[in-house]
Amino acid sequence: MIHCTRALPFLILLVGVSCLGQDIQRFPPPDFESGYEFPVTTTPAPRAGTLNYLDVAVLFMALSLASYLALIKRSRQGIFALTIFSLLYFGFYREGCVCSIGAIQNVTLALFDPSYSVPFTVAVFFFLPLLFALFFGRVFCAGVCPLGAIQDMMLIRPVKIPHWLLPALGLLAYLYLGVAILFAATGSAFIICEYDPFVTFFRLAGNRNIVILGISLLVISLFVGRPYCLFLCPYGVLLHHFTRLTQWQVTVSPNECLQCQLCEEACPFGAIDPPTPKGMPAPNKQDRFRLVFLILLVPIFIAVGGWVASLAADSFSRMHFTVRLAEQIAWEDASEVDKFTEASQVFRDTGQPKEALFQEARHVRDRFVLGAWILGGFLGLVIAGKLIGLSRYRIRSDYEINATDCLACGRCFSYCPQEIKRRRKSKSAPTVRQEAGNG
Amino acid sequence: MVSSNQEFTRRRLLKDGFRNVCILGIGGASGILMARGQTDQYCWQIDPQKCIACGNCATFCVLEESAVKCVQTYAMCGYCKLCTGFFDPAPNALNTGAENQLCPTGAIIRTFVEDPYYEYTIDESLCIGCGKCVKWCKAFGNGSFYLQVRHDRCVNCNQCAIAAACPSEAFQRVPADQPYLLKGTNHSG
Numbered sequence: 160m161i162h163c164t165r166a167l168p169f170l171i172l173l174v175g176v177s178c179l180g181q182d183i184q185r186f187p188p189p190d191f192e193s194g195y196e197f198p199v200t201t202t203p204a205p206r207a208g209t210l211n212y213l214d215v216a217v218l219f220m221a222l223s224l225a226s227y228l229a230l231i232k233r234s235r236q237g238i239f240a241l242t243i244f245s246l247l248y249f250g251f252y253r254e255g256c257v258c259s260i261g262a263i264q265n266v267t268l269a270l271f272d273p274s275y276s277v278p279f280t281v282a283v284f285f286f287l288p289l290l291f292a293l294f295f296g297r298v299f300c301a302g303v304c305p306l307g308a309i310q311d312m313m314l315i316r317p318v319k320i321p322h323w324l325l326p327a328l329g330l331l332a333y334l335y336l337g338v339a340i341l342f343a344a345t346g347s348a349f350i351i352c353e354y355d356p357f358v359t360f361f362r363l364a365g366n367r368n369i370v371i372l373g374i375s376l377l378v379i380s381l382f383v384g385r386p387y388c389l390f391l392c393p394y395g396v397l398l399h400h401f402t403r404l405t406q407w408q409v410t411v412s413p414n415e416c417l418q419c420q421l422c423e424e425a426c427p428f429g430a431i432d433p434p435t436p437k438g439m440p441a442p443n444k445q446d447r448f449r450l451v452f453l454i455l456l457v458p459i460f461i462a463v464g465g466w467v468a469s470l471a472a473d474s475f476s477r478m479h480f481t482v483r484l485a486e487q488i489a490w491e492d493a494s495e496v497d498k499f500t501e502a503s504q505v506f507r508d509t510g511q512p513k514e515a516l517f518q519e520a521r522h523v524r525d526r527f528v529l530g531a532w533i534l535g536g537f538l539g540l541v542i543a544g545k546l547i548g549l550s551r552y553r554i555r556s557d558y559e560i561n562a563t564d565c566l567a568c569g570r571c572f573s574y575c576p577q578e579i580k581r582r583r584k585s586k587s588a589p590t591v592r593q594e595a596g597n598g
Numbered sequence: 599m600v601s602s603n604q605e606f607t608r609r610r611l612l613k614d615g616f617r618n619v620c621i622l623g624i625g626g627a628s629g630i631l632m633a634r635g636q637t638d639q640y641c642w643q644i645d646p647q648k649c650i651a652c653g654n655c656a657t658f659c660v661l662e663e664s665a666v667k668c669v670q671t672y673a674m675c676g677y678c679k680l681c682t683g684f685f686d687p688a689p690n691a692l693n694t695g696a697e698n699q700l701c702p703t704g705a706i707i708r709t710f711v712e713d714p715y716y717e718y719t720i721d722e723s724l725c726i727g728c729g730k731c732v733k734w735c736k737a738f739g740n741g742s743f744y745l746q747v748r749h750d751r752c753v754n755c756n757q758c759a760i761a762a763a764c765p766s767e768a769f770q771r772v773p774a775d776q777p778y779l780l781k782g783t784n785h786s787g
Contacts, residue, residue: 184740186676193712197672198719202778203750205641254753261756269631275771276634281756286628293617349757362753364662404617480767501652502765 211280214257218287218303221245225302225567226295229409233578235569241302242311250305255358259284259299260306260394261351263336264343271344288394292401296408299398300388301567306357307388310380311568317427318382325429326545328390333541336393337534338475345526347478351393384427388566399563408562409569412577416557423558425574430564434555442552450550457543464539465532472531476524485520488513640771642758643779646744648768651729651736655745658763659727665752666727666745666760668705668720671781674742677715683735683743684708684718700730722748742781749777 221241228237249258262285269277277285288299300307335351342348352358356373359365379386388395402408411422411431423431476482480502487503492513499507506516560571572578644655644666655666680692684706689698694708705724709717720743727745735743761769772779 184674185738186678186740188673188675188740189677189715191712191715195711195717198717200669200671200780202780203748205639205749205752205754205774205777208639208774211639256753256755258756265756266627266631269634273634277631278639279632280639282628282631286624290621290624293620348762352755352757353759353762358660362660365660366759401620404613404620406614406617500765501650505648505650505766 211257211278214253215280215283215287217248218284221248221303222287222291222298225298226291229298229301229567229569230295230407233569233572235572238302238567238569242308245303246305246308246312248305249303250309250357250361255305255355255361256352257281257284258306258355259288259304260392261349261355263393263397264339264349264351267340267343268346272346289397289401292398293404294406296402296405296562296565296567297395297398298567300395301569304388305361306355306392307385307566309357309360310377310385310387313377313380314384314427316382317384320383320429322429325389326549330538330541330545331390332392332396333538335391336396337537339393341475341527341530341534342478345476345479345523345530347480356387385566389428402563402565405562409560409565409567411558411560411571412575412581414577414581417576418557419576420558421574421576422571425571427570428564428566428568430561430566431571432555432559432561434557434559435553446550446552450547453543453547453550457540457547460539460543461536462539463535464537464542465535468531468535468538469528472528473524475531476527479520479523479527481516482520482523482527485516488516639774641747641749641754641774641777642752642761642769643747643772643777644745645768645770645779646741646746646781648766649729649732649745650766650768651733651745652765653728653730654763654765655760656726656728658760660755660759661751661753663751664727664760665747665749667722667725667748667751668727668729668732668743669746669780670718670720671742671744672717674740674781675718676740676742677711677717678739679714679716681708681716681718681735682738683731687734700734702726702728702730706731718743744781746778746780 221244224241225238228234228241249255257280262281265277265281266285268275288303291298302308339349339351342350354369354372356369356376359370359373376387383389418434420433423433477486484502484506487500488506491499491503656664659665682700684700685692686698686700691698696704699706703724703726705721705726707719707721709719711717729745732743732745735741758769
């Protein structure tokens with residue numbers, strides 16, 4: 160045993176820092192004569208597994224209740240109360256994790272990486288709201304999602320967003336979904352979780368930039384209804400398309416529409432479409448030609464999208480640890496720096512062959528090139544789909560809720576004169592009607 | 599009127615069909631994913647063999663006070679009088695004065711056991727997970743100090759912020775029924 164203070168710097172010189180990495184039993188543990196016994200290292204258990212089933216149960220109950228409140232009870236107050244509960248439970252109590260939006264990445268990773276098995280809770284959180292969307296529409300958005308809840312409560316002075324701007328900004332969500340899936344499938348990062356704007360509020364702690372992002376979004380949501388849900392939410396994209404097949408959907412009024420336009424004014428999400436104007440001409444030859452032309456253009460959109468995205472494949476691939484490390488090491492070797500980064504130093508200390516690392520990085524990059532082509536093709540298809548959707552001729556005789564965009568918040572109910580009349584008159588009127596399928 | 603009615607039916611039929619396909623798809627996909635997984639849940643843990651005690655754990659955790667703390671495997675510890683994990687590399691004196699300690703928060707408790715042995719215990723309420731003691735213990739001692747995610751504190755984020763910042767890929771998902779990667783106790787003493 161060394162007793163002298165001065166010995167320590169010498170000791171440092173002697174042993175050197177190079178032995179980081181493996182444990183060396185330099186000093187044999189003592190044989191105690193005083194009967195001392197080694198204390199045991201404590202291992203506090205993580206959150207009990209049974210509580211995860213509680214989360215699943217709460218999710219199911221909340222989704223059922225949201226469906227009931229939006230479709231049968233038709234109560235904005237009820238939905239609002241459920242929203243507060245979800246914000247408290249899934250938001251502040253569960254601190255934003257587990258969440259359906261982030262679960263996209265776990266499911267993706269599980270599909271592409273056989274060694275990763277998705278936890279039961281996460282799978283349920285991913286699939287259950289989609290299943291509900293097939294029957295009741297986006298009731299998850301209405302009262303269950305804590306991210307939606309926190310924004311919904313901020314909305315005090317809704318500003319009308321121009322109708323042409325909504326689908327354009329909505330493309331961002333597809334981009335976000337595609338990129339998130341690309342990064343999750345390649346095992347690079349879970350960006351939806353990293354850039355979750357509101358989780359810092361739920362945890363009352365977190366990265367400064369994310370706090371700024373969250374505050375900005377909350378300020379925007381004072382005027383624009385749920386900006387994250389409308390323009391960014393990747394899970395919203397999935398719910399949007401599953402809701403196309405919904406069996407039942409929210410209606411403004413179960414009775415005849417008076418075409419008073421009040422509901423359209425009331426909807427902060429632009430989800431209520433006005434009736435077709437009286438003087439609107441029927442589609443002519445030119446309109447039909449444009450539609451056919453756009454449909455024929457779809458493969459070109461896909462190809463161009465894929466090509467453009469493949470240009471970014473190299474930048475994307477740097478999100479992967481191995482690629483970053485390989486590039487760093489190659490750069491350090493080429494420019495003969497004498498100070499390595501921590502990651503590079505760790506790799507060098509392990510003494511693994513660099514060629515194997517470069518090989519793996521190339522392999523990852525190849526996967527990114529393929530992934531970027533698919534991502535770009537997907538985005539091209541989405542843009543083409545939006546254009547085709549805009550060129551389609553639809554006839555609406557009344558103000559109708561567009562189920563795929565409707566977040567089932569229930570704001571429009573109390574604006575409809577027919578609904579007010581119905582509420583006064585009787586409680587037994589039929590409230591849910593089979594979706595007529597004219598969307 | 600008839601034609602529109604027919605269209606209505608065809609549309610309904612297609613929609614119902616697609617919906618059933620989707621339900622089957624959801625069922626199938628969740629079945630496949632479930633069949634693979636035996637673990638009910640994962641949590642994050644640090645592989646002490648890969649950890650380089652860079653200090654990121656103290657700053658990158660989403661919690662104000664990191665969920666990563668130093669732990670001590672007593673059976674590996676040398677019980678040194680001059681503990682390189684405890685004392686500053688150039689101490690003024692070998693006593694427990696704060697200026698002589700390596701730990702910035704004084705979270706290591708040094709207790710006399712018997713001459714010349716001292717026990718070193720981590721006060722987890724003070725430890726910030728900076729890993730300074732870990733680095734020096736590993737470099738010049740037995741490496742019985744090492745960092746672990748403490749699951750009474752960890753909120754188990756889907757994407758651990760420290761894992762994303764870890765330079766040595768020491769963070770990994772481990773099954774929740776074996777949530778710690780403790781160092782072995784394979785010493786002869």
